[in-house]
Amino acid sequence: MxxxxxxxxxxxxxxxxxxxxxxxxxxxxxxxxxRPRTEEADTVARSVCPYCAVGCGQLVYVKDGRVTQIEGDPDSPISRGRLCPKGSASKQLVTHPGRQTRVLYRRPHGTDWEPLDLETAMDMIADRVLRTRRETWQQEEKGKVVRRTMGIAGLGGATLDNEENYLMKKLYTALGAIQVENQARI
Structure with missing residues (x-):
């Protein structure tokens, strides 16, 4: 046949x-x-699925500034238009009504979350990183110059691309951290 x-x-x-x-x-x-949800899109942006290190190509359809559909990119040499179930459901990352869209903070020994503006949250993080570096800095160990901190470590994830991992490694190295790892092993 x-x-x-x-x-x-x-x-x-x-x-x-x-x-x-x-x-x-x-x-x-x-x-x-x-009609397809993609038919009325104002714009189509090429993107990469954020779920794992494979890097499947996605087409993100947008109408009136809102994501209306995410599909596999047939021009992607990685996935050739295919997405796994997680990648197919990635539209929910930006459209789900339960998605957090503001910074929440729970004080030490607190029981409730309180909203913070992003600038305050970023300042708190920077202050804690600098304080930890200052308090755990080692200039020497056993007579050898080491210039490091053991109080800061970094663990990258499978959703980070090469450029993000490169920038994180540069940041941690500049801070003096030597415990830098990535779990993206497929």
Whole structure:
């Protein structure tokens, strides 16, 4: 049998083609009115799935400044238009109503979260990093110059791309951290 010939024998294919006299039975006005979510997009941005280190290409469809659909990018040499279940559901990362969109902070020994503006949160983080570096800095160990801190460590993740990992490594090295690792091993 010719390649693809067996598919043409499927009843639903014959119905949709109208070859078996029941074409209208397989269609409805609602079916004919349906349009792809991608059809009305104002812009389409190329992106990379954030879930793992594979780096599958994604097309992000946007209408009126809101993400309407995310699909696999057929031009991606990595995934050739395919996405795993997590990548297929990645639209929820930006559209789910339960997504946190502000910084929340729980004070030491506190029981409730309180909102903070981003600038305050970033200042708190910077202060703690600098204080930890200052308090744990080692200039020498056993008579050898080491210029390091053992109080700061970094663990990269599988969702980081090469450029992000490079910048993180440069930051940690500049801080004097020597415990820098990445768990992105596939």
């Amino acid at each position: 010719a390649q693809g010939g067996w598919i043409s024998r499927w009843p639903v294919i014959r119905q949709l083609r109208g070859e078996d006299g029941r074409g209208d039975a397989a269609r409805s006005a609602r079916t004919d009115a349906l």
